[in-house]
Amino acid sequence: MASQHSESGLSDFFSGDHHNCDSKWVRIEALLDSGDSASLGTAWQDFDQSTRRHLDMEEEVLFPAFEARSGMGQSGPTVVMREEHQQIRALLDQIAVAIGAGDTEEALDLGDTLHMLTQQHNIKEEGMLYPMAEDVLGEEWTELKQKLAIY
Amino acid sequence: MNGGMPNAGLSLEQAPHLLVPASFFLMVPLSLLLAGAILMHAGVASLSHPWNPQVIALTHVGTIGVLLMGMVGALYQMTPVVAGTPVAAIRVAHGVHVLLLTGLVCFVWRLLGGPAFAMTLAGYSLAMALLGFLLPVGWSLASSVTRDETTLGMRLAVASLAVLAAMGLLVARGYAESGFPDNRFLLTQVHLTVALLGWVGGLIVSISWQVVPMFYLAPSPAKRSRQAMLGALVAGLILPFAAFAMQPNNDVALSPTRLAAVAALPAALAVWFFHPLLTLHSIHQRKRRRTDASLLYWRAGLSVALLLVPLAAMASLADDYRWQILFGWLAIWGWAGMILHGMLTRIMPFLVWFHRLTPLIGKMRVPSIRGLLSQGRIKTGFAIHLASLVLGAATIVTQSDILARLTGLAITATGFSLGSSLVHVLHLGQRHLLQHPIK
Structure with missing residues (x-):
């Protein structure tokens, strides 16, 4: 997945990945609505893995590089982003339980909640964090991109 | 390396306490109860001639009590997230809240027969409230x-609020027996333009x-479309001020007041034609095909907006004063009020969930945002709001006193519906924190 953004800058790369995850959630909603349980399992796995992979890429590659170059570690924006990542992961777990139990309404409602949480999270990342990271990590982007390619 | 680098807005701690936006949002249903009481008490007089004190009172309950309160609460919440900078001295917001409420109550009191000093008190309260809000x-x-268009639009809206407030206070001096300014009608026209198009329109x-x-x-609308809309909005807000340079004349067709209304056309087209058209199209093309109840409000509000340019033209050209009242009714309660109502049903549950329940995620099973406010409840609120809107329009057309009082009843019901929903959400969020043990 990461390779599809290989020609873009840091902001475009991560923002594009946000949109990619959004599209995958749209598919889950449609499948839950239509009751297509045969396709739901695969689609859910795809969405769940894509979302977790995005969070891992940020926490293991982007944030450490940003913190090192900006000097903003303990009190910087990445602290809050990491906290919100944990909340996103926990909601993914809850949705997986609801899907596993066949509770469609609960899965849809929790999915809507996850959507709201991630969207406000994405606004902060796309509006502030990525532009800041692009400023301080511009020269390292090629190297970082190679690290991200393994995800 | 991090000198001058902004990290504001990226922290939940920098978002205001839930009480800040919630206290303003709760004023919206209370103001609806006040509006309903005015309509039920004064009857059709509150939806008749534009210069009737009851009409002016009802209008400002709508603009200050409903729209301003809701929008101020939303701006306190959204500014740190969207603009990325926290609002300084956030505790001042509690003072702003009290002063706005005092100003509104005194304003209405004076217009419904209270003493002149009530308007003086209203003027000072509102001026101080707006200073306390606008500066930070x-x-x-x-x-x-x-530097995106959303932030630019929010800046334009906030600047418009400062201008409209100054003009409104100048006119309000007349009700405090300090004498109306000579150009009262022109001032009121431009006040209305800046209020509806600059402040409310800019923000929506x-x-x-x-x-x-x-x-x-x-x-999203294309960047070029967003820039064009902002450009038209700015042009339509600046051009009407040229009318102040005109000499007053007796030619009704070319009066400064009418020319000021015509000069606002670029802004009116941007806000009440292009924006609703593009947004309705965008909603139609949305990826999430599920119909969320809040979409009902967006669709209704944007559809009403499409009526406002022709209605504004009729209000400006026709002698029948009912056009002006109908325009105001649909603009405040049908367009802006409808969208604000829908947004509150979406924002308030999210804020309660975000502030009260996110600390529990991962430690226990948390309810969803929709679990805090059901879709059925939101749809009921919409139906009552729509009924009150139609009843009010019918009252204006027929000038029926019974219909006016029924409209008051429907507005009161809308207030109860929204108020009970907001309180329900707050209560559930709090109860969940207290009752659910961590698993």
Whole structure:
């Protein structure tokens, strides 16, 4: 997945990945609505893995590089982003339980909640964090991109 | 390396306490109860001639009590997230809240027969409230490094609020027996333009560019369209001021007041034609095909907006005063009020969930946002709001006193519906924290 953004800058790369995850959630909603349980399992796995992979890429590659170059570690924006990542992961777990139990309404409602949480999270990342990271990590982007390619 | 690098807005701790936006949001249903009481008490007089004190009172309950309160609460919440800078001295917001409420009550009191000093008190209260709001929020928006169209639109809206407030206070002096200014009608016309198009329109338009794509995964309008709309909005807000340079004349067709109304056309077209058309199209093309109840409000409000340019033309050209009242009714309660009502049903549950329940995620099973406020409840609120809107329009056309009082009843019901929903959400969020043990 990461390779599809290989020609873009840091902001475009991560923002594009946000949109990619959004599209995958749209598919889950449609499948839950239509009751297509045969396709739901695969689609859910795809969405769940894509979302977790995005969070891992940020926490293991982007944030450490940003913190090192900006000097903003303990009190910087990445602290809050990491906290919100944990909340996103926990909601993914809850949705997986609801899907596993066949509770469609609960899965849809929790999915809507996850959507709201991630969207406000994405606004902060796309509006502030990525532009800041692009400023301080511009020269390292090629190297970082190679690290991200393994995800 | 991090000198001058903004990290504001990226922390939940920098968002205001839930009490800040919630206290303003709760004033919206209370103001609806006040509006309903005015309609039930004064009857059709409150939806008749534009210069009737009851009409002016009802209008300002709508603009200050409903729209301003809701929008101020939303700006306190959204400014740190969208502009990326926290609002300084956030505790002042509690003072702003009290002063706005005092100002509104005194304003209405004077217009419904209270003493002149009530308007003096209203003027000072509202002026201090708006200073307390505009300075920190304006500073936060002005110092933001974000340069997108949403932030620019929010800046325009906040600047418009400062201008409309100054003009409104000049006119309000007349009700405090300090004498109306000579150009009262022109001042009122431009006050109305800046209020509806600059403040309310600027905020609805710019916030929609953020929230419609976010909530519904709908396509954003092209950057060029957003810039064109902002440009037209600015032009339509500046041009009417040229009318102040005109000499007063007796030619009704070319009066400064009428020319000021015509000069606002670029802004009116941007806010009440292009924006609703593009946003309705965007909603139609949304990726999330599920119909969320809040979409009902967006669709209804934007559809009403499409009626406002022709209605404004009739209000400006026709002698029948009912056009002016109908225009005002639909603009305040049908367009802006409808969209604000829908946004509150989406924002309030999210804020309660975000502030009260996110600390529990991962430690226990948390309810969903929709679990805090059901879709059925939101749809009921919409139906009552719509009924009151139609009843009010019918009252204006027929000038029926019974219909006016029924409209008051429906507005009161809308207030109860919204108020009970907001309190229900707050109560559930709190109860969940207290009752659910960590598993």
